[in-house]
Amino acid sequence: MAFPQKEPLRALSEQETRELQRVVKATSERLDVVRRAQAVLAVAGGRTFTEAAHEAGLKSGDGVGKLVKRFNQSGLAALQIAPGRGRKVTYTSAQRARILSEVQRAPDRKADQTATWSLKTLERALRKQGLEKLSASTIGEVLHEAGYVFGKTRTWCPTGTAQRKRKAGVVTVQDPQAPEKKRLIELAYEHGEEAGLVQLNEDEAGPCQAIPQPGEDWHPQGKPTLQPHEYIRGGTAKLLTLFRPATGKLWAKGVLSAPNAVLHPWLKEQLCVILADLEKQQPAETLPPEQERPLYAQWETWLGHPPRSPRPALRILLVLDNLAGHLSYDLVAWFFEHGIMPLYTPLSGSWLNMAESVQRIIVRRALAGQHPQTAQQVIDWLEQTVAGWNEDPTPFVWNGKRRRRRERARLRRLAGSGAAVLKGYSIAA
DSSP: OOOOOSSOOOOOOHHHHHHHHHHHHOSSSOHHHHHHHHHHHHHHTTOOHHHHHHHHTOSOHHHHHHHHHHHHHHGGGGGSOOTTOSOOOSSOHHHHHHHHHHHHSOOOHHHHSOSSOOHHHHHHHHHHTTOTTOOHHHHHHHHHHTTOOOOOOOOOOOTTEEEEEETTEEEEEEOTTHHHHHHHHHHHHHHTTTTTOEEEEEEEEEEEESSOOOOOOOOOTTOOOOOOSSOOOOOEEEEEEEEETTTTEEEEEEESOOOHHHHHHHHHHHHHHHHHHHHHHSOGGGSOOGGGSOGGGSHHHHHSSOOSSOOOOOOEEEEEOOOGGGGOHHHHHHHHHTTEEEEEOOTTOGGGOHHHHHHHHHHHHHHTTOOOOSHHHHHHHHHHHHHHHHHSOOOOOTTOHHHHHHHHHHOEEOTTSSOEESSSSOOOO
């Protein structure tokens, strides 16, 4: 026999119901918060406290009753740990600020024995300053709470700027069209295929040297893979790549060098093959007039103005890097004559070209931990790996679920609105 509820759950507002449902479905929320949200929704759905506890994975109905009481008083703030609960703070706010100020200080190589802080070197430095019982795990907790993470450094340059060496010295070059180029490339990734176009990426990987390549592999314990200490360089090779992210299809060719005389004929050949396949699937005569085509299948959307001369129907969106050879008049005119719209990445914007990502995968799979003897052997291994990739290609998605999941982990939405906070889960009612 179920005992009567001393304090039943009040009626939930529409915003509270939506937020509770969001918390239950969220993969980035803490488990205890999700369980409390499940329990409140279960009680709102007519379950008893005991049934709600079993459904949410809580210990007892008495705990659910206390949760309902707090929810009636505080609203969504009751999903957090109640005041006075949990582990007591060992170190004061002043001591925690001291830890943060220490990690922000550039270490001295002689006094601190390091150029980059680790938890152990931070522990040693702080213990010398009077925090004798401070542990590395406590330092890690304080840093994580303050928004710090431990990871590798990365090369970085603001998109749209680059440094160039001139006679007068080093100067910073600006690309005034960088925001517009970035916007068009992202539109191509998100809407190009939906509009019936083929979206492609082109780039050149390399140079890859015919020398022992670093890499990891599985091997018997105590018997790692050995590479020679002395070797003869066997030359370099490059990989011309044309990539379709929507299908994962990769066209590639290994070459010893990639001047315009080599790159442009190969690129035109591959594009002609793709255009021929498109013509078989949907002949140009069957395409609707330019004004009736989808917005992202019209020339004006990408040019910013109506075409100044008649052009064939747009069929391909091609993302390329900003090499001078890609801007040559002959190549650009050939693109327009065949219904291809070239989109160029801005200065320091190679991260916008998804061909860079697939090239990194191919080169690592082909060469990591290997010792090619000649440049031709590098070419053969790269092309064999590309053939294996095309047997089971992996489509790429721009701004996909993983990126949105990372953003949700940083931003906690409030009651279904567009507002968000960087830290915490909700604002107390």
